[in-house]
Amino acid sequence: xxxxxxxxxxxxxxxxxxxxxxxxxxxxxxxxxxxxxxxxxxxxxxxxxxxxxxxxxxxxxxxxxxxxxxxxxxxxxxxxxxxxxxxxxxxxxxxxxxxxxxxxxxxxxxxxxxxxxxxxxxxxxxxxxxxxxxxxxxxxxxxxxxxxxxxxxxxxxxxxxxxxxxxxxxxxxxxxxxxxxxxxxxxxxxxxxxxxxxxxxxxxxxxxxxxxxxxxxxxxxxxxxxxxxxxxxxxxxxxxxxxxxxxxxxxxxxxxxxxxxxxxxxxxxxxxxxxxxxxxxxxxxxxxxxxxxxxxxxxxxxxxxxxxxxxxxxxxxxxxxxxxxxxxxxxxxxxxxxxxxxxxxxxxxxxxxxxxxxxxxxxxxxxxxxxxxxxxxxxxxxxxxxxxxxxxx
Numbered sequence: 001x002x003x004x005x006x007x008x009x010x011x012x013x014x015x016x017x018x019x020x021x022x023x024x025x026x027x028x029x030x031x032x033x034x035x036x037x038x039x040x041x042x043x044x045x046x047x048x049x050x051x052x053x054x055x056x057x058x059x060x061x062x063x064x065x066x067x068x069x070x071x072x073x074x075x076x077x078x079x080x081x082x083x084x085x086x087x088x089x090x091x092x093x094x095x096x097x098x099x100x101x102x103x104x105x106x107x108x109x110x111x112x113x114x115x116x117x118x119x120x121x122x123x124x125x126x127x128x129x130x131x132x133x134x135x136x137x138x139x140x141x142x143x144x145x146x147x148x149x150x151x152x153x154x155x156x157x158x159x160x161x162x163x164x165x166x167x168x169x170x171x172x173x174x175x176x177x178x179x180x181x182x183x184x185x186x187x188x189x190x191x192x193x194x195x196x197x198x199x200x201x202x203x204x205x206x207x208x209x210x211x212x213x214x215x216x217x218x219x220x221x222x223x224x225x226x227x228x229x230x231x232x233x234x235x236x237x238x239x240x241x242x243x244x245x246x247x248x249x250x251x252x253x254x255x256x257x258x259x260x261x262x263x264x265x266x267x268x269x270x271x272x273x274x275x276x277x278x279x280x281x282x283x284x285x286x287x288x289x290x291x292x293x294x295x296x297x298x299x300x301x302x303x304x305x306x307x308x309x310x311x312x313x314x315x316x317x318x319x320x321x322x323x324x325x326x327x328x329x330x331x332x333x334x335x336x337x338x339x340x341x342x343x344x345x346x347x348x349x350x351x352x353x354x355x356x357x358x359x360x361x362x363x364x365x366x367x368x369x370x371x372x373x374x375x376x377x378x379x380x381x382x383x384x385x386x387x388x389x390x391x392x393x
Contacts, residue, residue, distance in 0.1 A: 013132035013201040021148030026184035033156025034095040036252035039237035041170040045104035055108045056234035057353020063115030064346025071123035071339025081192040087121025092181040099174035127334035128198040138323035143270015146318040153259040157252035164249040216328045218385035220344040222378040227348030229374030261311030288313030289375035
């Protein structure tokens with residue numbers, strides 16, 4: 001067993017997965033650390049629940065919809081690493097800049113900038129990782145990468161919580177995240193030196209020769225429904241702070257707890273997906289749909305259960321959906337295929353954020369019903385899409 005692990009660790013393909021995982025660990029530490037306090041910080045600047053939720057939804061929409069643009073440019077130019085660097089720079093530096101925001105409008109613009117940067121670099125990273133899936137499995141590659149992402153996403157909120165426990169303010173927390181931003185960019189510099197052409201790591205063809213088939217579009221529609229019901233933590237944090245369910249210091253801790261659950265879920269779901277794709281996907285989506293009733297109703301035990309389900313939802317989004325797309329993306333258009341898929345996903349997120357943000361002030365029961373039904377509707381669509389999936393190349 002020890003020898004097997006050593007061989008896997010010495011694989012250039014797996015080393016690339018780990019290298020990009022380290023980059024994303026520090027990256028997620030940065031923007032998830034900021035995400036843990038964005039909603040509360042905007043509330044202190046006078047933003048309403050609708051403003052917070054719609055800003056988060058618009059940010060996610062841009063963060064997903066612009067991926068098709070950056071993916072198209074990457075496929076046509078072949079400048080994968082340059083596009084990746086530009087995206088990470090915008091993505092990572094916008095977060096500590098929040099320390100300088102004087103009103104909620106500026107804060108909102110910086111949140112949007114952070115998401116736009118993420119949109120620029122995401123398709124290239126996911127496409128480059130896809131070249132390693134032939135050797136190590138789609139679920140496992142994206143599961144390991146997401147687990148490292150979520151490790152950073154766990155540490156970032158804990159750091160923000162520590163700042164607040166030590167009587168620092170939100171601005172101090174944002175400024176502190178400059179450190180993880182620099183570490184992420186430093187780790188990224190190493191990647192193209194060791195792996196200048198990631199496509200050379202592909203040992204067997206993992207994508208259909210051309211074209212986006214029916215299964216691809218059905219998977220996208222299912223993902224749109226799923227995204228509409230996956231409520232942003234900005235709204236959750238706003239709810240916890242304004243309803244005084246927990247003190248402000250504990251809100252980032254809850255996010256860290258949830259993302260910690262996501263680390264475990266990503267590894268488990270990724271491994272299970274390679275063995276039994278559809279059942280794993282369906283169970284994960286169903287568990288994710290249980291988040292909102294537990295998070296918005298009930299006491300502390302229910303809230304903790306809700307955060308477990310929220311972590312599973314994000315593991316589904318960041319691990320299983322990437323593995324699904326990697327199964328049906330066309331050769332020569334991988335970046336565009338990832339970009340288009342997440343453009344649809346971003347539309348679903350925007351719709352869901354607008355609806356839940358408006359419903360929050362009117363009826364939380366209606367908010368929960370909408371969120372649960374949106375995700376459950378995706379289940380039969382995933383089943384139909386799987387049946388339409390082409391045979392492996």
